[in-house]
Amino acid sequence: MTTESLAGGSARGRLIVVGSGIAGLYSALLAAEAGAEVVLLTKGALADSNTYYAQGGISAVLDEPAPGDTVAAHIADTLRAGAGHCNEEAVRVLCTEARRDIAGLVRFGVRFDLDDDGDPALGLEAAHSAPRILHAGGDATGAGVATALIKSVLDFQTQGRIQVIGHAQVTALAHDAGKVVGVSFLHEGRALGVHGDAVLLATGGAGQLFAQTTNPAVATADGLALAWRAGAAVADLEFFQFHPTCMVPGGAAREAEGDTHPLLISEAVRGEGAILVDANGYRFMPHYHPDAELAPRDVVSRSIALHLAALGDPNGHVFLDATIIEELRGAGFLQKRFPTLSAFTRQAGVDWTRELVPVAPAAHYWMGGAVTDLFGRTSVPGLLAAGEVACTGVQGANRLASNSLLEGLVFGRRAVEAFLGTPGGLPLRANSAASGLAFTHAAGTPPGGQGVPVASAALSGTLELREGPALSAAPPSGFSRAALQRLMTAKAGVLRSGVLLAEAAEELIEWEGDVLPLDVPDSLEVRVHEDANLLLAAQLLVRAARERRASLGAHYRSDSVTEPTAVDDFDKRYTLSRKVSLVHD
Secondary structure, three states: OOOOOOOOOOOOOEEEEEOOOHHHHHHHHHHHHOOOEEEEEOOOOOOOOHHHHOOOOEEOOOOOOOOOOOHHHHHHHHHHHOOOOOOHHHHHHHHHHHHHHHHHHHHOOOOOOEOOOOOEOOEOOOOOOOOOEEOOOOOOHHHHHHHHHHHHHHHHHHOOOEEEEOOEEEEEEEEEOOEEEEEEEEEOOEEEEEEOOEEEEOOOOOHHHOOOEOOOOOOOOHHHHHHHHOOOOEEOOOOEEEEEEEEOOOHHHHHOOOOOOOOEOOHHHHHOOOEEEOOOOOOOHHHHOOOHHHOOHHHHHHHHHHHHHHOOOOOOOEEEEOHHHHHHHOOOHHHHHOHHHHHHHHHOOOOOOOOOEEEEEEEEEEOOEEEOOOOOEOOOOOEEEOHHHEEOOOOOOOOOOOOHHHHHHHHHHHHHHHHHOOOOOOOOOOOOOOOOOOOOOOOOOOOOOOOOOOOOOOOOOOOOOEEOOOOEOOOOOOOOHHHHHHHHHHHOOOOEOHHHHHHHHHHHHHHHHOOOOOOOOOEOOHHHHHHHHHHHHHHHHHHHHHHOOOOEOOEOEOOOOOOOOOOOOOOOOEEEOOOOOOEEO
């Protein structure tokens, strides 16, 4: 793929942002506001992201916190949930600076829910010691945040301050003298490239590695693969969080072809008092952990898996009983508190005010990713990362509920500060538009019909794009994404062992003849690139999981070593890169 230097542009440089979740949207807005020229590439529509589907909320200790809550308590809760594997300085930054970026969201039009007194309505979620969860639209926080940020991005686009290129699959990072200076991508059947002064990966996670996931279809490990192939270090890939309560597929609404909506039943429902029971009506969580349903996510997911295995039904499901909430809080409470979930459960044929909801663990969030410092800088010059694709160490071995959107905000903003050369002091002022960029956008509707505009862009103005060589359109033969997902679920999912992981590694190798994971596929088909990225991510995850022989956080091995050793200390971080095979930090 060839690119060329660009004429014109901003004196503060051009930042290429890849991804349109909370980290990508917020970072693009801040960089443009500070006077940088910003190109935002998104794989689908702007609303196609994990952020859009996030239900639970954003954790933050505000200037006026809940009684008894403190930043120190938020730090302690995060460290505890991370099973002692967190980067403590990263956690301190996250919790201390949270209120600053909550204010940033408000500036860009996000409206958080208020209580009857007009104060922020703070919710309680699992493993939090106090109510500190902000919501927007009840159980549709992600959609509320994404909608506001997308509107601001489109406003900036109209003003000539952000160039949005929708439906752009980034396939490779461009290098010059060891520095990342742009990206190659597929757009409308063409292979294109664009030059920039730095690239910020904000591509989200990889839920499509597993058979059941809360993630939308776009979560195919693209950013991780880009970083790995560019030589960036990655770490903590063995830690993949499974959300405990994902509604088991069923009913005509879910079975309709093309329906990829996540079926996550928010943790906030358990925070309001819902309990888990098995098919016999037995409430089993108190048997596994003193905090029962409000134990950390990895504990609840593992407990469900262990309980099902004990019942002889490892591929089965349990039930979430929310009827007791209605009994305690009054008829209509679920509809008021969880309007989106109430609508969804009705659509799926379940009246959760009177019936139990079938649930099982589903792949939800990857704690690992491209290793960054506290300002989003990876080990490769010119390459930044923020959000789920990054590994700051803030999430440790298990992410605390509602810390994911917050991480995208805080470290996305810090990555922009690094790009601008102003660490710790991003100038949040409105500047004149970047020169010479021409834009168009068309209104559309994202998945779910929520009315968020879908942006496309005229590829013109000073943003010069060069076509790359003609590529094949033929997909690989033999490889099946469904087979990969079944394999990863069975042998590298909630419950693992050395034997299962070894078997997984062998089977993954067998697919290398069809899908070459280490190389950029010679194809114009987006799915071919996704499959290569997923296979690479699967191999890296399994490799990291085999190296960590002790169970820790979301990484649970039935054959776990009982004591840490010089080879397998609990606090070791297993860092992989294409340049060096394995490093123990």
